[in-house]
Amino acid sequence: MVQPLSSQAIYVVLLRELKRYWRAKARIVSSVAQSFFFLIVFGLGLGRFVGGVSGVSYLTYLAPGIIGMGLLFGSVFSGVSVLFDRQFGFMKEMLVAPVSRTSIILGKILGGAVTASIQGVILLTVSGLMGAFELTPTLILGAFTAVGVMLLITAGLVGLGVAIGSTLNDFHAFQLLSTFVIWPLFMLSGVFFPIDVVPLPLQIAMLCDPMFYGVELLRWCLLGEGTAMLGPFGWVISLGVLFGFMALIVSVATYLFSRVQV
Amino acid sequence: MTEEVPAFNIIEVHALTKVFNHEIRAVDGVTFNVGKGEILGFLGPNGAGKTTTLNMLSTLLKPTSGNATVNGHRIDEEPDEVRRSVGYVFQDPTLDIELTGRENLDFHGRLYHLNRTLRRQRIEEMLDIVQLQERADDLVKTYSGGMKRRLEIARGLLHHPEVLFLDEPTLGLDPQTRRSIWEHIHYLNQEKEVTIILTTHYTEEADYLCGRILIIDFGKIVALDTPQALKAQLKGDVVSLTFESAAMIPRIHPLLEKKNWIRRINAVSNTTNQSSIGNMMHTNQPTAGSPGIRNDPHRTKSATSTVKQTNMTNHPPTAKQLNLLVDDGGHRIPNIVKLADEAAVVLESVELHKPTLDDVFISATGRNLRDQRGSFMDMIRRHRIMRQARGRPTPG
Numbered sequence: 119m120v121q122p123l124s125s126q127a128i129y130v131v132l133l134r135e136l137k138r139y140w141r142a143k144a145r146i147v148s149s150v151a152q153s154f155f156f157l158i159v160f161g162l163g164l165g166r167f168v169g170g171v172s173g174v175s176y177l178t179y180l181a182p183g184i185i186g187m188g189l190l191f192g193s194v195f196s197g198v199s200v201l202f203d204r205q206f207g208f209m210k211e212m213l214v215a216p217v218s219r220t221s222i223i224l225g226k227i228l229g230g231a232v233t234a235s236i237q238g239v240i241l242l243t244v245s246g247l248m249g250a251f252e253l254t255p256t257l258i259l260g261a262f263t264a265v266g267v268m269l270l271i272t273a274g275l276v277g278l279g280v281a282i283g284s285t286l287n288d289f290h291a292f293q294l295l296s297t298f299v300i301w302p303l304f305m306l307s308g309v310f311f312p313i314d315v316v317p318l319p320l321q322i323a324m325l326c327d328p329m330f331y332g333v334e335l336l337r338w339c340l341l342g343e344g345t346a347m348l349g350p351f352g353w354v355i356s357l358g359v360l361f362g363f364m365a366l367i368v369s370v371a372t373y374l375f376s377r378v379q380v
Numbered sequence: 381m382t383e384e385v386p387a388f389n390i391i392e393v394h395a396l397t398k399v400f401n402h403e404i405r406a407v408d409g410v411t412f413n414v415g416k417g418e419i420l421g422f423l424g425p426n427g428a429g430k431t432t433t434l435n436m437l438s439t440l441l442k443p444t445s446g447n448a449t450v451n452g453h454r455i456d457e458e459p460d461e462v463r464r465s466v467g468y469v470f471q472d473p474t475l476d477i478e479l480t481g482r483e484n485l486d487f488h489g490r491l492y493h494l495n496r497t498l499r500r501q502r503i504e505e506m507l508d509i510v511q512l513q514e515r516a517d518d519l520v521k522t523y524s525g526g527m528k529r530r531l532e533i534a535r536g537l538l539h540h541p542e543v544l545f546l547d548e549p550t551l552g553l554d555p556q557t558r559r560s561i562w563e564h565i566h567y568l569n570q571e572k573e574v575t576i577i578l579t580t581h582y583t584e585e586a587d588y589l590c591g592r593i594l595i596i597d598f599g600k601i602v603a604l605d606t607p608q609a610l611k612a613q614l615k616g617d618v619v620s621l622t623f624e625s626a627a628m629i630p631r632i633h634p635l636l637e638k639k640n641w642i643r644r645i646n647a648v649s650n651t652t653n654q655s656s657i658g659n660m661m662h663t664n665q666p667t668a669g670s671p672g673i674r675n676d677p678h679r680t681k682s683a684t685s686t687v688k689q690t691n692m693t694n695h696p697p698t699a700k701q702l703n704l705l706v707d708d709g710g711h712r713i714p715n716i717v718k719l720a721d722e723a724a725v726v727l728e729s730v731e732l733h734k735p736t737l738d739d740v741f742i743s744a745t746g747r748n749l750r751d752q753r754g755s756f757m758d759m760i761r762r763h764r765i766m767r768q769a770r771g772r773p774t775p776g
Contacts, residue, residue, distance in 0.1 A: 130490040138478050207474035211535075214438055215491035216463040379441075 127217035128225040135229025153188045153241050181250035182336035183309025185241045192237045193272040194300055196230030197279015201286055223375045230276030235268040264339040271332040274364035280371040284378050303329045314347050328363040331356035389413040390542055390575050396446035398432050406432040408599035419569050421590030422579040429599040430579035434545045438468045451542045467536030471547040477521035481512055481531050485538055492539035506534035526557035546578040565589055583737035595744050602744040614661045614735040617709030621730055626700040628725035635719050644705035660705045661739045
């Protein structure tokens with residue numbers, strides 16, 4: 119189904135996401151606090167016991183992964199909100215307008231990506247303040263690159279949320295979504311331990327997790343290197359996988375959304 | 381409220397049909413036109429096919445067969461043009477309650493490609509019409525039910541559509557708010573010359589607002605005419621007489637039978653009164669799928685014939701009430717009271733029942749608007765299948 123895109127429609131859906139994000143202060147605070155607890159308990163607590171990983175402190179090793187976690191939770195739920203829009207009726211207002219569904223869904227994905235990345239920037243700042251990173255010119259450059267990476271990661275994840283939100287017909291499956299989609303993506307993303315120290319089956323599972331490449335890329339930006347397993351050009355591989363994942367999942371989401379009935 | 385023939389048809393519908401799941405004919409070959417400037421009411425029970433018809437006319441749903449044009453654009457060929465011509469106020473709320481009233485309108489304006497100047501101007505205009513200026517910058521979640529409804533109507537009109545679809549505009553609102561919504565609808569039609577299609581299962585709403593009423597049942601049109609004409613096709617007014625005792629009825633009955641302006645006399649016990657009145661007004665009930673009462677000129681004629689039927693066979697011995705079918709009941713009450721004096725019987729009360737659209741509905745469909753259709757299980761099953769069919773993604 120080829121439909122003309124309307125920049126105005128994409129923009130207005132994006133604008134709505136931003137407004138809703140900004141007004142849900144409680145959600146921002148709780149999400150930042152959640153990541154903050156992870157950094158405190160694991161980074162400072164477990165870190166004392168673990169020591170360092172790959173030549174950096176455990177807190178430093180952990181921080182990019184925790185930022186990734188914030189991105190993951192924020193963006194998948196942002197995408198799944200199409201289900202809320204369907205249930206609470208606002209979707210009809212969008213679907214009856216003379217704009218293509220592709221425009222609506224691109225606006226939704228962009229909006230989710232931008233808000234989740236704002237969340238990521240907040241977490242980046244928080245972990246910086248906690249002493250996870252040393253403030254150097256390289257880091258500042260890396261942090262800016264990281265924002266771009268965040269947008270790439272979250273676009274794919276919002277798409278995943280949209281695909282799920284377009285398929286589900288009620289809220290009962292939410293628990294399943296959390297247990298079988300979000301948590302595995304998080305736990306296998308290599309937040310807590312390097313991939314090369316775990317048994318092979320787990321390594322394979324981790325290599326199948328798109329979020330793994332997201333965390334890898336964030337580490338490249340913020341720590342200057344990734345896992346030795348992917349080699350010195352691991353960032354190229356990770357970037358490629360993330361682009362591929364994003365393209366695939368956005369297409370699937372657009373298709374599934376085009377089939378949504380009011 | 382106008383009965384004149386409209387200048388041209390803004391909507392033309394031909395044999396429009398929607399079948400869900402290959403078995404539920406939600407809309408079954410409906411054909412009708414809507415003239416510019418009209419208020420047309422779809423009257424029918426829940427599940428009759430009212431919303432499904434609107435969804436097809438607004439291109440949200442693809443018809444199974446048949447076609448329609450809105451403002452000259454075919455719904456299957458120029459959906460965007462059709463969408464621009466239509467403002468749709470849905471039955472269920474579709475506002476974003478986390479945004480302000482003004483933001484909801486602004487969102488709509490952008491979706492319909494209005495530029496900034498036009499948006500600002502229209503938003504003020506619409507807020508003024510629905511009297512929401514003072515609350516425009518509050519979040520919609522703080523609005524009352526009536527305010528939300530008014531905001532939805534304002535939003536539906538923001539892009540100056542030729543036609544406004546109002547799906548159950550006053551469902552769930554209190555009587556006072558309902559009256560105020562009615563005034564807004566009336567104003568929009570009269571002053572802003574917006575053509576309106578509204579669906580309702582409130583007969584008084586259809587009667588008050590609509591120039592013409594389309595009665596729809598099981599996806600089929602069973603009647604289409606002005607409320608006045610629909611009511612005029614019923615057989616007259618019913619005057620209910622209650623006497624002091626049942627023993628008085630045989631005394632007055634012969635006198636009543638001699639009067640040729642009384643077309644029918646029914647004796648009833650109090651418990652069956654309501655259905656008896658309904659049945660008196662419309663004896664010739666069409667079977668399902670009949671062309672409908674407007675296409676049957678003979679019925680009105682036969683109704684005015686002077687052949688009098690008297691139904692005393694089921695007369696319960698305790699009944700002390702008579703229902704009389706007469707033309708222009710109000711003017712006949714004095715004559716009836718005089719007859720009671722002549723017969724030396726004591727009247728306890730006299731009640732006049734004018735035909736209502738409820739009676740028209742019973743006449744057209746053989747059922748009460750609030751009755752359950754078919755068996756209870758049938759109804760449950762039909763609802764379940766329609767719900768599933770709507771919720772399930774299908775291509776398109």
